[in-house]
Amino acid sequence: xxxxxxxxxxxxxxxxxxxxxxxxxxxxxxxxxxxxxxxxxxxxxxxxxxxxxxxxxxxxxxxxxxxxxxxxxxxxxxxxxxxxxxxxxxxxxxxxxxxxxxxxxxxxxxxxxxxxxxxxxxxxxxxxxxxxxxxxxxxxxxxxxxxxxxxxxxxxxxxxxxxxxxxxxxxxxxxxxxxxxxxxxxxxxxxxxxxxxxxxxxxxxxxxxxxxxxxxxxxxxxxxxxxxxxxxxxxxxxxxxxxxxxxxxxxxxxxxxxxxxxxxxxxxxxxxxxxxxxxxxxxxxxxxxxxxxxxxxxxxxxxxxxxxxxxxxxx
Amino acid sequence: xxxxxxxxxxxxxxxxxxxxxxxxxxxxxxxxxxxxxxxxxxxxxxxxxxxxxxxxxxxxxxxxxxxxxxxxxxxxxxxxxxxxxxxxxxxxxxxxxxxxxxxxxxxxxxxxxxxxxxxxxxxxxxxxxxxxxxxxxxxxxxxxxxxxxxxxxxxxxxxxxxxxxxxxxxxxxxxxxxxxxxxxxxxxxxxxxxxxxxxxxxxxxxxxxxxxxxxxxxxxxxxxxxxxxxxxxxxxxxxxxxxxxxxxxxxxxxxxxxxxxxxxxxxxxxxxxxxxxxxxxxxxxxxxxxxxxxxxxxxxxxxxxxxxxxxxxxx
DNA sequence: ATGAAAGCGCTAACAT
DNA sequence: ATGTTAGCGCTTTCAT
Numbered sequence: 242x243x244x245x246x247x248x249x250x251x252x253x254x255x256x257x258x259x260x261x262x263x264x265x266x267x268x269x270x271x272x273x274x275x276x277x278x279x280x281x282x283x284x285x286x287x288x289x290x291x292x293x294x295x296x297x298x299x300x301x302x303x304x305x306x307x308x309x310x311x312x313x314x315x316x317x318x319x320x321x322x323x324x325x326x327x328x329x330x331x332x333x334x335x336x337x338x339x340x341x342x343x344x345x346x347x348x349x350x351x352x353x354x355x356x357x358x359x360x361x362x363x364x365x366x367x368x369x370x371x372x373x374x375x376x377x378x379x380x381x382x383x384x385x386x387x388x389x390x391x392x393x394x395x396x397x398x399x400x401x402x403x404x405x406x407x408x409x410x411x412x413x414x415x416x417x418x419x420x421x422x423x424x425x426x427x428x429x430x431x432x433x434x435x436x437x438x439x440x441x442x443x444x445x446x447x448x449x450x451x452x453x454x455x456x457x458x459x460x461x462x463x464x465x466x467x468x469x470x471x472x473x474x475x476x477x478x479x480x481x482x483x484x485x486x487x488x489x490x491x492x493x494x495x496x497x498x499x500x501x502x503x504x505x506x507x508x509x510x511x512x513x514x515x516x517x518x519x520x521x522x523x524x525x526x527x528x529x530x531x532x533x534x535x536x537x538x539x540x541x542x543x544x545x546x547x548x549x550x551x552x553x554x555x556x
Numbered sequence: 557x558x559x560x561x562x563x564x565x566x567x568x569x570x571x572x573x574x575x576x577x578x579x580x581x582x583x584x585x586x587x588x589x590x591x592x593x594x595x596x597x598x599x600x601x602x603x604x605x606x607x608x609x610x611x612x613x614x615x616x617x618x619x620x621x622x623x624x625x626x627x628x629x630x631x632x633x634x635x636x637x638x639x640x641x642x643x644x645x646x647x648x649x650x651x652x653x654x655x656x657x658x659x660x661x662x663x664x665x666x667x668x669x670x671x672x673x674x675x676x677x678x679x680x681x682x683x684x685x686x687x688x689x690x691x692x693x694x695x696x697x698x699x700x701x702x703x704x705x706x707x708x709x710x711x712x713x714x715x716x717x718x719x720x721x722x723x724x725x726x727x728x729x730x731x732x733x734x735x736x737x738x739x740x741x742x743x744x745x746x747x748x749x750x751x752x753x754x755x756x757x758x759x760x761x762x763x764x765x766x767x768x769x770x771x772x773x774x775x776x777x778x779x780x781x782x783x784x785x786x787x788x789x790x791x792x793x794x795x796x797x798x799x800x801x802x803x804x805x806x807x808x809x810x811x812x813x814x815x816x817x818x819x820x821x822x823x824x825x826x827x828x829x830x831x832x833x834x835x836x837x838x839x840x841x842x843x844x845x846x847x848x849x850x851x852x853x854x855x856x857x858x859x860x861x862x863x864x865x866x867x868x869x870x871x
Numbered sequence: 872a873t874g875a876a877a878g879c880g881c882t883a884a885c886a887t
Numbered sequence: 888a889t890g891t892t893a894g895c896g897c898t899t900t901c902a903t
Contacts, residue, residue: 252889254882264888279676284656285603286880289895294600296658304628304644313619321647326658329619329644332636341599343611343641361594447817476821502762506795508823567873569898579872601896604879 247271257282296326297529298344300335302351306473307501308518309350315522316348323530342366346529352417367532369525369541372417381532383525383541387418387498390514390546391425394496395468398554399433402494408439408464410453410474416445419470422498426468439464443474450477458485463493466554472497472504475511479553483508495553509552516546562586572597611641612844613659615650617666621788622816623833624665630837631663638845657681661844667732682847684840684856687732696847698840698856702733702813705829705861706740709811710783713869714748717809723754723779725768725789731760734785737813741783754779758789765792773800778808781869787812787819790826794868798823810868824867831861 247253247270255263256271263271274280288294297320301309317327325345330338335354338344339362349359350371362368363379370382398404409426412419430438439462443449450469454477457463469475475497482489489495489509497504500515521544528541562568562585570578571586589595603609612635616624632642640660645653650669653659654677662677665686677683678694685697713719724741727734745753754777758764765784769792772778784790790812797804804810804824812819815830836859843856 249890251882251891255889258882262888267888281655281657283604283880284653284658285600285609286895287656287882288600289598289604289897290880290882292895304632305625307622307625310620310622310625317619317646317649321649326649326652327645327647330642331632334632334636334641337641338599340596341602343599480821503818503821506791506818506822564874565897566875566899570873573898577872582872598896601879602898604881605896605898607879 247274293345294326294343295324296328296344297526298335298338298347299327299329300339300347300349300351300354301329301331302353303331304329307503308499311518312350312522315519315524316526317522319523319526320530323534325530325533346533348525348529352415367529369529371525381528381541383521383528384543385418385516386543386546387421388425388428391422391468391498392429393425394514394548395426395429396433397548398466398496399429399435402466402554404464404466404494405435406439406464406466407435408441408467410441410443410450410467410469410478412443412445412470412474414442418498419445422470441467443470445471445473447473447477447480450474450479451481452477454478454481455485458482458487463487466494466496469495469497472499472501472511472513475513475553476503476507479507479509479511490553490555500547500549504549504551511549512551512554513549514546515549516544518544520545562589608660609641609658610639611643611659612841613650613653613662614642614644615654615662615664615666615669616644616646617668618646619644622818623814623831626833627665627837630834630839631841632837634838634841635845638849640845640848661848663840663844667730682844684844686840696843696856698836698843699858700733700831701858701861702736703740703743706737706783706813707744708740709829709863710741710744711748712863713781713811714744714750717781717869719779719781719809720750721754721779721781722750723756723782725756725758725765725782725784725793727758727760727785727789729757733813734760737785756782758785760786760788762788762792762795765789765794766796767792769793769796770800773797773802778802781809781811784810784812787814787816787826787828790828790868791818791822794822794824794826805868805870815862815864819864819866826864827866827869828864829861830864831859833859835860 252263253271256268299316313329320327328344335351336358339347339358346367347362348369352372356375359368359375360377363377367379370380371384409423411423441453443453467478469478475495478495479489487493497511497513500513504511504513524542528538531538567578568586571583614631628644635642643659650666651673654662654673661682663684664674667687671690674683674690675692678692682694685695686699724738726738756768758768782793784793790810793810794804802808812826812828815828819826819828839857846853
């Protein structure tokens with residue numbers, strides 16, 4: 242260790258941590274020795290003693306998909322600014338890291354994590370959840386306003402276009418986002434006295450959208466309008482319709498949710514409710530750093546959304 | 557602690573770790589108490605003592621882009637199977653985690669990390685690099701065969717199509733992948749006695765492809781064929797050409813590298829050299845788990861590639 | 872089968 | 888300004 246080469250042991254610690262109580266000369270010497278010895282304090286020991294790791298955990302349900310890429314970029318950018326490490330994890334690993342308190346705070350976007358696991362962690366650490374309602378000390382929320390957004394959007398669409406045969410192409414049935422979006426969808430229809438619609442079971446993937454659309458064609462049951470619970474489903478539908486020569490939006494209009502990049506490159510371009518995931522990530526990370534540094538935390542905002550009206554609806 | 561409620565302290569440790577030297581009855585009692593107390597051993601202390609964390613670090617240069625999504629999914633799936641935690645990180649954070657030895661092993665795909673940092677870490681830990689050549693104990697490689705793949709592809713194309721005005725649209729100039737791909741490109745041209753080509757500076761993004769293409773149109777200098785250093789560049793070019801009515805491939809043919817999903821959804825579909833990133837990730841992760849468990853490690857393979865001949869070249 | 876105790880590498884009182 | 892020392896919460900000899 243630098244200790245050997247230097248002189249003491251705690252003094253070394255002081256020097257390395259930039260404490261004031263150490264003579265500049267000794268300080269420099271120690272730093273130099275450390276440098277030359279390629280010494281760097283052991284994180285595990287440091288963490289054990291200081292009871293903090295400087296790591297922020299981001300727990301997501303999968304690495305796939307453009308949503309998380311953007312969200313993570315935003316979170317990462319902001320955390321780096323404040324000297325925190327980002328630790329992204331998915332799957333069973335996440336539970337372990339949470340239980341072990343390997344991170345000082347957590348951002349949760351993974352419905353596989355149980356409420357109880359989150360609560361346990363939140364007893365001593367701040368946590369931001371993005372995919373469920375859960376009350377408790379140290380638990381904060383930032384949520385996409387799924388229901389309101391889809392409701393507003395559907396109402397707007399249905400006031401302008403008098404579609405009668407309308408379908409909802411869903412995500413996984415137990416997905417929080419899907420459930421809320423469906424609520425908004427149904428409420429809009431109900432208020433406009435549209436008393437029936439077709440419910441199509443999907444799962445947020447392009448493949449599901451594609452297969453569902455093929456079945457609709459097969460059975461000759463193509464609706465006038467399909468609201469897809471996310472963009473990827475819609476992209477799958479578009480692909481199928483394009484291949485089979487179904488005209489969009491003349492034969493069937495479409496819209497999605499998220500505003501992923503692909504919607505701008507596919508033909509026709511997809512109308513969608515767009516979330517700025519990058520900015521959302523920054524907001525969340527900024528909030529966490531405030532909490533951890535005990536700054537008076539302003540309330541955490543919900544993400545902004547904007548409607549992108551494009552070719553899959555207006556002719 | 558469970559210790560209080562239970563009886564001893566080391567016995568608790570034994571029980572929790574499933575050591576054989578503990579009476580089944582005590583064992584069960586301890587486990588039960590621990591459960592009820594929501595006790596879970598502190599990771600930092602455990603790591604400090606055992607000198608390992610069970611964490612594998614994956615250090616990438618950004619979360620954006622479909623390449624990393626797939627790669628991470630593959631790595632994650634494999635690591636989970638073997639009980640390792642995945643820790644993904646990007647940016648300055650990565651250096652810190654490496655220096656601190658917060659992980660037992662590392663996978664590197666980030667040219668911002670310095671050779672020396674990697675070497676230091678590799679003194680005691682295995683490391684797999686995907687983006688550079690670097691020799692040393694504990695350093696392993698798995699690399700896309702950029703040069704060979706582009707070389708083969710270009711030769712094949714140029715033997716069939718007698719393009720004369722050919723361009724290379726590059727990634728960042730210092731990118732390892734870009735440099736190698738350009739090498740392969742040049743070598744193919746050279747062997748076919750094509751003595752000049754246009755070099756276009758890009759940076760692996762859709763925007764760069766889009767802007768570059770707009771400039772080509774502006775200056776009326778559209779080549780017969782553009783080899784794009786990755787798919788995203790090509791997608792940008794296609795977008796620009798589509799908007800300006802340039803016919804692909806009649807006026808200008810295109811090809812890319814990576815095989816991202818988008819290439820299959822854009823019109824026309826992009827010809828590309830496709831890497832199976834998911835499978836690649838699995839391979840790498842599998843290799844690491846072997847090394848860490850001292851199993852006789854088979855050599856680490858390079859990722860497979862396949863050429864997807866699609867609409868941007870053959871009419 | 873169980874307990875006592877040393878020690879992993881660090882930080883932070885507390886001396887000096 | 889510097890050194891001594893007591894833990895942080897675990898694992899693991901070594902006794903019993």
